[in-house]
Amino acid sequence: MKTQGQDCVRRRKLDLKAGKLIACMTACMMAVSTAACTGTTPEEQSPDAPGTGTNAGQGTEVPVAGTVAEYSYDAGASITFGDEKTGFIAGDNTVNPAAKETLIELSERDGHPAIRAVSSDGGKIYVGIAMGALLGSEVENAAVVEIGLETEVPGGFAATSGNLYAFVDGAQTRMQTESGATDSGWSVYLEDKNPKRIVKRIPSGMTEKDYLVLTLENTGRMTKDESGKETEDLSEIALYIHTISFKDADGNVLAVDTSARFMTSADGGSDRSNLFGLTGATEVGTPASNIAWKQSTIIPDLSDPTVAELLVPGSVVEISYRAETGNLWVVLPGAAEWSRVGVGDLSDVGEEYSYMNATRNTMQVTYEQIAAVCGDDISGWGPRMEAESDGEWEVFSVKIGTAAPNYGMKDFVVVGEGASEMGWKQADIIPDLSDPAVAEALVPGSVIELTYTSETGEIWIVLPDDGNRTRIGAGDENGAAVCDGNKCYIPFEMIAEAEGTEDITAWGTRMQAEASTAWEVFSVRIGTAAEYLPTNSQVVVTPGEAEGGAWEAADIIADLTQEEIAAAFVPGSVLNIRYRSDGDVLWIVFPEAEEPVAVGIGGWGDGGGEAICNGYFCQIPFETIAEVLGTEDVSAWGTKIQAQSNAEWEVTGVSIGTVK
Numbered sequence: 001m002k003t004q005g006q007d008c009v010r011r012r013k014l015d016l017k018a019g020k021l022i023a024c025m026t027a028c029m030m031a032v033s034t035a036a037c038t039g040t041t042p043e044e045q046s047p048d049a050p051g052t053g054t055n056a057g058q059g060t061e062v063p064v065a066g067t068v069a070e071y072s073y074d075a076g077a078s079i080t081f082g083d084e085k086t087g088f089i090a091g092d093n094t095v096n097p098a099a100k101e102t103l104i105e106l107s108e109r110d111g112h113p114a115i116r117a118v119s120s121d122g123g124k125i126y127v128g129i130a131m132g133a134l135l136g137s138e139v140e141n142a143a144v145v146e147i148g149l150e151t152e153v154p155g156g157f158a159a160t161s162g163n164l165y166a167f168v169d170g171a172q173t174r175m176q177t178e179s180g181a182t183d184s185g186w187s188v189y190l191e192d193k194n195p196k197r198i199v200k201r202i203p204s205g206m207t208e209k210d211y212l213v214l215t216l217e218n219t220g221r222m223t224k225d226e227s228g229k230e231t232e233d234l235s236e237i238a239l240y241i242h243t244i245s246f247k248d249a250d251g252n253v254l255a256v257d258t259s260a261r262f263m264t265s266a267d268g269g270s271d272r273s274n275l276f277g278l279t280g281a282t283e284v285g286t287p288a289s290n291i292a293w294k295q296s297t298i299i300p301d302l303s304d305p306t307v308a309e310l311l312v313p314g315s316v317v318e319i320s321y322r323a324e325t326g327n328l329w330v331v332l333p334g335a336a337e338w339s340r341v342g343v344g345d346l347s348d349v350g351e352e353y354s355y356m357n358a359t360r361n362t363m364q365v366t367y368e369q370i371a372a373v374c375g376d377d378i379s380g381w382g383p384r385m386e387a388e389s390d391g392e393w394e395v396f397s398v399k400i401g402t403a404a405p406n407y408g409m410k411d412f413v414v415v416g417e418g419a420s421e422m423g424w425k426q427a428d429i430i431p432d433l434s435d436p437a438v439a440e441a442l443v444p445g446s447v448i449e450l451t452y453t454s455e456t457g458e459i460w461i462v463l464p465d466d467g468n469r470t471r472i473g474a475g476d477e478n479g480a481a482v483c484d485g486n487k488c489y490i491p492f493e494m495i496a497e498a499e500g501t502e503d504i505t506a507w508g509t510r511m512q513a514e515a516s517t518a519w520e521v522f523s524v525r526i527g528t529a530a531e532y533l534p535t536n537s538q539v540v541v542t543p544g545e546a547e548g549g550a551w552e553a554a555d556i557i558a559d560l561t562q563e564e565i566a567a568a569f570v571p572g573s574v575l576n577i578r579y580r581s582d583g584d585v586l587w588i589v590f591p592e593a594e595e596p597v598a599v600g601i602g603g604w605g606d607g608g609g610e611a612i613c614n615g616y617f618c619q620i621p622f623e624t625i626a627e628v629l630g631t632e633d634v635s636a637w638g639t640k641i642q643a644q645s646n647a648e649w650e651v652t653g654v655s656i657g658t659v660k
Contacts, residue, residue, distance in 0.1 A: 071148050071197040073112055077243035078256045079134075081106060081113040085258040089115060089241075092128030092262070095165055095172070095213050096396045097320045097361050102126050107240070109150065110195075115241040117216075121455075122235035125162070125216040132208040133260035135246060139210070142202050143249040145175075148242035150195030151188045151216060159220040160237070161187035165213045166203045172322060175200035195242060202246075209652070211262065214241070272406055272484060273358040273576060273617045274535045274657055276316050276366075279480035281401030282306065288387060289394035292324070295331045298398050299385035302378060310400040311378055315367045317385075318399045324391030326360030334382020335374040341365055344537065344660070346390055353536040353660045358578050358617070358653055364534075366403065404482045405531045407489035408612035408619070409449060410602060412527025413441050419513060420520035423455075426462050429524050430511040433504055441526035442492060442504055449525045450488040455517035457485035463499070465508025472498045487614070491529055530612045532619050535657025538576065539568040544654030550647045553589045556654050557641040560634060568656040569622065569634055575641075576655045577618040583647030584615040590629065592638025599628045601644075 074080075084106060091102030100123035107116035117127050132139045151160040163184040166173045174182035177200075186198040216239045223233040246254045284307050288296035298319070299307060311317070321328050329342030340347060342354035342365045351373045355364040374381045387395050415438050419427035429450070430438060442448070452459050460474040460481060473481030473490045478498035481490045496502045513521050546554040556577065560566065569575075579586050587600035587607065600611030600620045608628035611620045626632040643651050 071195045071242075073110065074146075074148065074243050074245065076253060077146075077148075077245040078253055079244040079258065081115060081243075083258055084113065086115065088130040088134050088258060088260040088262050090128050090262045091117070092126055092211075092213055094128070094167055094359075094361070095126055095163075095215060095322060096124065099124055099126055099396070109240050109242060112242065114150075117239045117241070118237070119234065122237075124234060125237070125239045127214045127239065127241070128262050129212040129214060129244065130260050130262035131166075131202075131212050131246070132206060132210040133262070134256040134258070135254060136208055136257060138246075138254050139206050139208055141248045142206065142246045142254060144199060144247045144251075145202055145212065146197055146199045146243075146245040146247065147214065148195060148197050148244075149186075149188070149214070150240040150242065152238040152240065153219060153221070154236045155221075159187065159189050159218075160216060161185065161218045162214065162216040162239075164198065164200050165215070166206065166210070167213065168203060168206055168210050172324075173203045176203065177201065195240070209650075214239075271357045271359045271362065271617065272487075273532065273578070273619075274538065275318075275355055275357055275362060275364050275406060276534050277404035277406040277482040277489075278316060278318055278399070278401035278484070279404045279482055280310075280475055281318065281399040282310055283397060284310070284400055285385070285398035287394070287396055290388070290392075292389065292391045292393075295333065295386040295388045296395075297384050298330075298387045298395050302381055302383060302385060307400065308378060311367060313367055313371075314403055315400055316364050316403045317366075317370075318401065319363045319387065319395055320361065320397040320399075321363060321387070321393060321395045322361060323389040323393040325389060326356070327354070327391070328356070328363045328387060328389050328393060328395075329354050330365055330370070331386040331388050332370070332374050332381050333386060334384065336380060339373050340388065341370050341373050343388075355534050355536040356538075358538075358576060358655065402480075404480075405489075405529075406534060407447055407449070407482055407491075408530040408532050408614055409447060409525065409527030410530050410610045410612065412449070412525045413437055414523060414525050415441065416511070416524040418520065418522045421514070421518070423515060423517040423519075426464065426512040426514045428510050429461075429513045429521050433507060433509055433511060438526065439504065444492055444496075444502060445529055446492045446526055447529035448490045448492075448495075449527070450490075450513065450521050451486065451523045451525075452488060452513070452519060452521045453486065454515040454519035456515065457483065458517075459483055459488050459513055459515050459519055459521070461490060461495075462512040462514050463495075463508050463510075464512055465510060466499060466506065467508075470498050471514065489529075530610075532612055532617075533574050533621065533657075533659075535574060535576070535659055537660045538655040538657045539564055541565065541654040541656065545651060546643055547650040548644065548648070550583070551644065553591070553642040553644040555640050556588070556643045556651050558639075560637060560639050560641065565656065566634060568658065570658075571622055571626075571632060573622045573656050573658045575620045575622070575625070576657050577620075577643065577651055578616065578653035579613075579618055579643070579645075579649060579651045580616065581645040581647055581649035583645050583649075584613065585611075586613050586618045586643055586645050586649060586651075587611050588620060588625075589642040589644050590625075590637050590640070591642055592640055593629055594636065597628060598644065599625050 093099045101120040102125050105116050117125050175184045177183045188194050221233040285299040288298050290296045332339045341352050344353035352369040416430040419429050421427045461472050463470045472478045479494040481488050546556045548554045587598050589598050598607030599609050601607035602610040609624040611618050
């Protein structure tokens with residue numbers, strides 16, 4: 001049921017993103033002030049800050065890292081966009097997974113080419129810059145980044161500000177000032193302080209796979225919504241990037257390869273590792289932020305009917321967030337006993353462990369976990385719910401939905417082609433249900449996977465030729481599909497229940513997709529349904545990184561006898577692997593076992609068991625490994641675990657998860 005010529009969904013999405021980099025030249029001029037804009041730290045505010053050096057490559061002064069300098073166009077910058085190559089820059093939601101899409105285009109500003117970034121729906125702007133891919137091996141010599149930027153806000157004066165984040169091995173790392181203080185912030189005061197150059201020190205340890213995210217998050221303009229609540233007005237705002245320079249410690253401008261590609265965080269699908277699937281999810285609460293061990297309200301009224309009807313047995317609170325340490329939990333300050341839920345072993349005053357994905361930007365806590373601490377009666381939980389972390393934190397969105405399987409697939413085949421339409425319009429995604437590849441795959445126990453996007457995050461399927469034009473998976477009729485805005489899973493049994501028969505010849509001749517807003521499906525796959533196991537306690541394996549060519553194996557765990565690994569790798573645990581492969585699949589190899597064998601290889605070669613892999617996350621239960629190797633005694637497995645794929649591959653993270 002596999003095809004070795006499977007399309008790589010990650011590559012398709014990248015091509016789609018690249019298609020959005022449209023060249024459009026707009027004659028638009030804005031006065032450039034000669035005054036420098038003061039920043040937010042003492043180093044930025046001092047006009048005499050020490051540390052200025054000489055740029056040996058360009059013969060110009062190098063500003064102190066952390067300063068905000070007077071801006072004038074720099075034709076000698078690493079990147080001027082003069083070659084019209086823009087594949088290394090794209091909208092990215094690593095900082096804020098709940099953010100609206102950031103759209104990128106090549107434009108003109110002040111007579112020079114520039115990147116123009118806007119939010120698809122009047123939200124904050126998040127721009128990913130593939131620093132590692134641009135610099136290649138020179139990335140280890142990069143000490144400072146300088147960005148010439150400008151903001152445009154209709155209506156005149158506004159104070160705009162944002163941040164510049166570095167992501168090293170998928171983890172958010174703050175930029176620094178020359179003094180070493182962490183400081184990601186920048187600000188622009190429109191009319192007389194715009195454009196400007198921001199200068200930040202690059203964190204050490206960045207590699208060719210690491211990247212930056214430039215954001216515009218504040219405007220100082222407020223508006224009121226329909227309920228009269230004041231919110232920040234981010235509509236019709238544009239962020240322009242004029243030039244980017246990477247410099248070494250001596251101030252030399254580093255050359256870059258502008259043919260590099262930026263792999264957005266969505267290219268491999270949203271990270272649902274270690275989490276429950278969610279159906280019927282509803283946005284509740286409000287964004288919030290605070291410093292370490294300080295709480296802020298994220299659900300102001302637990303008695304709100306919308307919240308009370310959702311927060312029932314079997315439900316899950318899901319929080320999109322960022323945190324300095326990656327940890328987050330909830331606090332019920334009005335419960336009979338002031339209670340933390342999900343803090344795990346970080347505190348002796350809390351119970352239960354949060355479920356957090358591998359990239360630590362999505363967290364879940366179940367109704368049952370809260371009830372175990374605060375009791376079954378929600379009226380006894382107090383009036384509100386707060387969030388907290390052991391480091392600086394920010395919550396972007398809060399959802400409550402029903403726990404569902406976190407689907408994966410085994411033995412999948414690619415069927416059909418992509419399609420797109422406007423809201424409430426259908427288009428074929430499987431043109432022929434009688435196609436042998438489809439008919440053989442679409443059987444009891446199988447699941448259909450759609451890789452897609454839509455303005456609301458919803459998608460469902462339609463069977464237009466069954467006599468009833470049945471919609472399936474919409475949530476309000478004929479079942480609730482598990483969809484997260486990037487992947488949607490519809491089990492065979494859900495379709496059969498809606499159709500009243502398992503005979504697919506009675507379902508009609510084709511399958512369509514539909515949503516209430518504009519939508520696009522990039523790929524359709526059918527495979528044997530499998531389920532990722534939610535885990536709320538992970539032991540991270542260090543370094544847990546490796547790469548290889550097709551059919552090449554390399555170590556991802558070098559020492560199974562390490563005390564922490566041996567203690568975690570027990571019955572009931574799972575091996576979680578973050579990876580990329582041009583062939584989508586991945587498996588593990590035990591080269592030192594009594595009989596060296598591959599585990600999780602499925603039908604790809606000589607080996608046993610099947611891993612659950614979706615192109616970016618792979619999970620292999622302890623029991624699968626023990627069954628193939630014939631023993632639960634880890635000491636008999638050898639000291640190493642290697643990874644392997646049928647195509648070029650890279651593993652970026654490994655953990656061993658359990659449920660506590």
